[in-house]
Amino acid sequence: MALFRNAGVLKNVGVFRNAGVFKNVGVFRNAGVFKNVGAFRNAGVFKNVGAFRNAGVFKNVGAFRNAGVLARFSVILSLTMNPIPTLFLILVAIISLTVISPRDTSEASSQDSLAHPQEKHLANIKQLTFGGENAEAYFSADGRKLIFQSTRDGRGCDQIYTMNVDGSALRMISTGQGRTTCAYYFPNLSRVLYSSTHLGGTECPPRPDYSKGYVWAIYPTYDIFTARPNGAEVKQLTDTPGYDAEATISNNGKKIVFTSTRDGDLDIYTMDANGRNVRRLTNELGYDGGPFWSYDGTKIVYRAHHPQTEEQKQDYRELLKQNLIRPSVLEIWVMNADGSNKRQITHNGKANFAPFFFPDGKRIIFSSNMDDPRGRNFDLYKINVDGSGLQRITYNDTFDGFPMFSPDGKKIVFASNRNAKAQGETNVFIADWVE
Numbered sequence: 269m270a271l272f273r274n275a276g277v278l279k280n281v282g283v284f285r286n287a288g289v290f291k292n293v294g295v296f297r298n299a300g301v302f303k304n305v306g307a308f309r310n311a312g313v314f315k316n317v318g319a320f321r322n323a324g325v326f327k328n329v330g331a332f333r334n335a336g337v338l339a340r341f342s343v344i345l346s347l348t349m350n351p352i353p354t355l356f357l358i359l360v361a362i363i364s365l366t367v368i369s370p371r372d373t374s375e376a377s378s379q380d381s382l383a384h385p386q387e388k389h390l391a392n393i394k395q396l397t398f399g400g401e402n403a404e405a406y407f408s409a410d411g412r413k414l415i416f417q418s419t420r421d422g423r424g425c426d427q428i429y430t431m432n433v434d435g436s437a438l439r440m441i442s443t444g445q446g447r448t449t450c451a452y453y454f455p456n457l458s459r460v461l462y463s464s465t466h467l468g469g470t471e472c473p474p475r476p477d478y479s480k481g482y483v484w485a486i487y488p489t490y491d492i493f494t495a496r497p498n499g500a501e502v503k504q505l506t507d508t509p510g511y512d513a514e515a516t517i518s519n520n521g522k523k524i525v526f527t528s529t530r531d532g533d534l535d536i537y538t539m540d541a542n543g544r545n546v547r548r549l550t551n552e553l554g555y556d557g558g559p560f561w562s563y564d565g566t567k568i569v570y571r572a573h574h575p576q577t578e579e580q581k582q583d584y585r586e587l588l589k590q591n592l593i594r595p596s597v598l599e600i601w602v603m604n605a606d607g608s609n610k611r612q613i614t615h616n617g618k619a620n621f622a623p624f625f626f627p628d629g630k631r632i633i634f635s636s637n638m639d640d641p642r643g644r645n646f647d648l649y650k651i652n653v654d655g656s657g658l659q660r661i662t663y664n665d666t667f668d669g670f671p672m673f674s675p676d677g678k679k680i681v682f683a684s685n686r687n688a689k690a691q692g693e694t695n696v697f698i699a700d701w702v703e
Contacts, residue, residue: 382687382697384663389650390680390699395687396435397695401426403683404670405696407433408453409519411674414681415441415451415460416696425472428462430497433679433698441499445470447487450514453497454541455521460497463513465489467504476592483592486511486534492526492543505543511591514557517541518565523605525549525568527557534593536570538605549607554584555593556601562625566605567653569623569632571598572612595619596643600634602653613655619643622670626650627677633661635669648682667694677701 382393396405397418405416414433417426421440428442428451442448446466453460465473468489476485490513492505506512508530515526525538531548534555539546550556554574561568573595575581587593600623603610614620616638623634633650637643639660648661648668662668666685673680680701683694 386663387661389661389702391702393697393699394435395695395697396431396433399689399693399695401692401694402696403694404450405681405683406452406516406672407674407679407681408457409455409675410457411676411679413453414696415453415462417449417451428460430460433681439498441495441497442466443499443502446489447472449490450516452516454494454517455519457497459494461492461494461515461517461524463490463492463515465491467491477590480587480592481594482596483587483594486529486588486591486593488529488591492524505539514559516560518561518605519563520565523561523565525559525561527559529588534588536568536607547607549603550610553581555595555598558621558623560624561605562629563627564629567602567625567629568605569600569602569613569625571621571623572601573598595621600632600651602632613651613653615655619646624672627673627675629653631657633671633673633680635671673701 382395383390396414397416397420400418400420402416402418402420405414407414412433413430415428415430418429419426420429423444425447426449427440427444428448429438429440431438441460442451442462442464443466446464446469448462448464448466451460451462465487468487473485473487473489476483488510490511491507492512492515493502494505495502505524506526506528508528510529511534512526512528512530515524517524522541523538524541524543525536527534528537529535530537533553534557535548535550536556536559537546537548549568550572552572552574554572556570556572559568559570573584573593575584583594596619597617598619598621599615600613600620601610602613613623613632614634614636616636618636618638620634620636620638623632625632631650631652633648635646636649637646638649639645639647645665646667646669647663648671649658650661651658662682662684664684664686666688668682668684668686671680671682678701679698681696681698684697685692685694686697687695
């Protein structure tokens with residue numbers, strides 16, 4: 269009986285008598301499935317105990333030790349003199365290996381394998397993508413779909429994909445040319461919004477030169493486009509020289525906020541949903557970008573780096589001439605929808621980015637490396653709009669970023685390196701939000 273004790277599934281044989289499933293051995297004779305023990309001999313499935321050795325499934329006893337389900341193969345061998353319990357154990361072994369064993373990692377993983385004990389605000393974490401680089405997943409207004417960017421399918425740079433919130437019905441909706449980023453659903457679900465370089469070239473633009481340190485490329489061929497949710501009817505919204513990207517749309521569907529270099533610096537602008545009535549909201553030297561609307565459309569949260577010393581300003585300007593920025597220091601800011609009342613929310617001198625409002629408009633969730641002295645590990649944090657109440661949300665030891673709440677605030681989607689099968693692999697996860 270040590271087999272079942274060590275397996276962690278069945279404590280003793282008595283469990284079968286009391287389980288209400290197998291009352292006695294006669295169940296095999298009367299079940300209408302196996303009429304007698306000879307059925308196994310004649311069924312052509314298990315000719316003898318040697319079938320385990322020759323079946324090509326279990327090559328040696330070590331397979332059982334490594335399977336994590338059956339600890340001691342010797343029990344089966346020791347019971348071969350009595351065919352009924354032997355056959356019974358064979359069935360239990362098969363059921364254990366196919367039903368009780370952990371899920372295949374190619375399917376959605378369970379909360380137990382994905383959650384950290386300190387992540388009290390997250391429940392029922394589910395992995396939605398598997399392999400490659402998948403990021404910036406954002407909910408549709410009805411909370412049923414996600415739109416995100418990915419290098420899946422062997423692509424050299426990001427394209428835009430959509431899927432259901434359970435990970436099904438995945439499809440590419442961008443052109444498949446150039447590089448894309450920052451996709452978003454229109455509130456009425458009639459169109460989607462994203463940025464792409466495909467008009468500047470069908471190939472992926474060159475990666476940034478990291479000899480200058482860790483930098484982001486600000487591709488001047490990025491423009492903002494809309495399309496049907498299936499990718500059809502692509503329409504260009506911006507056509508000014510320089511970078512136009514990082515666009516999101518207000519919940520009433522009337523205004524788009526985005527980042528642009530059209531006036532010589534990286535600043536935040538708004539425009540109507542059809543691309544008209546462009547208005548500049550930020551003016552201070554430095555990078556202002558990654559903007560998102562509050563749910564009521566009255567405020568905008570964003571990330572910013574404003575160089576202070578002459579050395580910092582020179583470094584910023586020199587990199588910008590090469591269409592690069594250095595994102596090592598970014599702070600979270602909030603302003604009114606018209607650009608007034610700008611105020612800095614974080615003051616930690618680290619890389620804080622991907623801010624998003626809670627549905628109540630009183631708090632912000634964002635990603636930061638503030639707790640890693642090396643600056644490599646990013647986790648999710650929440651903070652009140654007045655800068656108080658900072659709290660860490662995730663404790664994964666690599667990367668968690670790009671958080672967004674579902675419209676009802678009950679779920680959160682984010683990108684993470686957790687459960688990665690290869691270095692640099694980033695996937696999309698969804699979880700229930702627990703207050």
